[in-house]
Amino acid sequence: MSFQTGINKILQYFQRPTRSASIAKERLQIIIAHERTKQDRPDYLPMLQKDLIDVIAKYVPINVEDIHIDVDRQEGCSILELNIMLPDRALSARVAETV
Amino acid sequence: MAEIIVVTSGKGGVGKTTTSASFAMGLAEREHRTAVVDFDIGLRNLDLIMGCERRVVYDFVNVIRGEASLNQALIRDRHLRNLFILPASQTRDKDALTPEGVAKVMEELSQSFDYIVCDSPAGIERGAQLAMYFADHAIVVTNPEVSSVRDSDRMLGLLSSKTKRAEEGREPPQQHLLLTRYSPKRVSRGDMLGIVDVNEILAIPLLGVIPESPAVLRASNSGEPVILNRESDAGQAYADAVARFCGETIPQRFIEEKQGWIKKLFSFREKESV
Numbered sequence: 001m002s003f004q005t006g007i008n009k010i011l012q013y014f015q016r017p018t019r020s021a022s023i024a025k026e027r028l029q030i031i032i033a034h035e036r037t038k039q040d041r042p043d044y045l046p047m048l049q050k051d052l053i054d055v056i057a058k059y060v061p062i063n064v065e066d067i068h069i070d071v072d073r074q075e076g077c078s079i080l081e082l083n084i085m086l087p088d089r090a091l092s093a094r095v096a097e098t099v
Numbered sequence: 100m101a102e103i104i105v106v107t108s109g110k111g112g113v114g115k116t117t118t119s120a121s122f123a124m125g126l127a128e129r130e131h132r133t134a135v136v137d138f139d140i141g142l143r144n145l146d147l148i149m150g151c152e153r154r155v156v157y158d159f160v161n162v163i164r165g166e167a168s169l170n171q172a173l174i175r176d177r178h179l180r181n182l183f184i185l186p187a188s189q190t191r192d193k194d195a196l197t198p199e200g201v202a203k204v205m206e207e208l209s210q211s212f213d214y215i216v217c218d219s220p221a222g223i224e225r226g227a228q229l230a231m232y233f234a235d236h237a238i239v240v241t242n243p244e245v246s247s248v249r250d251s252d253r254m255l256g257l258l259s260s261k262t263k264r265a266e267e268g269r270e271p272p273q274q275h276l277l278l279t280r281y282s283p284k285r286v287s288r289g290d291m292l293g294i295v296d297v298n299e300i301l302a303i304p305l306l307g308v309i310p311e312s313p314a315v316l317r318a319s320n321s322g323e324p325v326i327l328n329r330e331s332d333a334g335q336a337y338a339d340a341v342a343r344f345c346g347e348t349i350p351q352r353f354i355e356e357k358q359g360w361i362k363k364l365f366s367f368r369e370k371e372s373v
Binding site for chain 2: 019020021022024025027028029031032035036039
């Protein structure tokens with residue numbers, strides 16, 4: 001055991017132990033907020049994404065990860081946001097459409 | 100018309116059946132005609148917790164299939180004349196529970212009972228969905244622990260979308276949080292989520308806190324719901340929760356660490372060292 005690790009051990013002994021409950025709370029708040037937004041999504045989004053990939057793939061080679069679909073709710077209207085990265089010339093098309 | 104209460108959690112092993120048994124017993128003690136229904140098809144256990152496992156002749160699925168009448172399948176509780184148990188079937192057929200069948204049984208029970216307590220299985224499969232579908236109230240049983248809290252949040256989402264009330268555009272089932280296996284000592288040490296933490300995340304009214312207690316295991320060993328043991332902290336906590344459910348205002352108990360006089364004497368030193 002080097003001198004440094006010895007010092008660290010002694011310091012650790014006097015430090016407050018990490019309060020695991022606060023870590024738990026923080027992790028839960030993040031994951032639950034994330035899951036709640038997903039929960040409100042319409043069921044057709046994954047199918048829409050797949051169909052879009054099929055259509056675009058006819059013309060340009062494209063990956064699943066290159067299409068992002070999101071639904072946002074703002075004051076009574078939903079916004080469907082499509083973000084498609086075209087690989088060739090790093091050309092990106094952004095289509096925002098009000099549903 | 101009966102009020103239908105579902106006891107649900109998503110996660111297994113948090114105390115749904117213990118809660119269903121004690122809650123139904125508590126409602127019956129208050130002179131309400133109460134039926135408690137086990138929805139855990141294939142893994143029947145409510146009968147054991149209620150201590151009537153040797154009196155099961157017909158079950159929920161027999162009634163649905165028309166092999167027995169509801170009256171034949173209902174088991175009268177040993178302690179209270181106005182409490183009845185409808186046991187689950189041990190069949191492995193997971194389609195045994197049908198929405199129409201459950202609707203019929205709920206309707207028939209509604210004729211002669213004030214409260215129907217539905218003990219949901221763990222998970223989000225058919226049994227759990229049907230247990231919550233007809234509910235007017237949902238008791239969400241949660242342990243102060245990450246996986247249980249997350250699953251409870253999932254159940255809250257399902258309660259507000261996949262229930263009859265929600266589908267008919269009515270108010271979804273009224274949600275009540277029951278924190279079980281709570282250890283004030285570990286909360287005060289900072290190693291367990293506290294009431295405030297869980298409440299902040301789930302944001303539903305707190306019905307009660309049941310402390311971690313050896314009385315719960317003793318109660319299930321002997322087949323007597325823990326609420327009957329009023330000497331025990333857990334028994335008293337369940338009685339309080341039932342009273343709150345019935346509209347009484349009762350402060351939460353068993354949420355502070357028990358302190359002996361020696362500990363009190365040294366509490367100053369402890370605070371210093373933390």
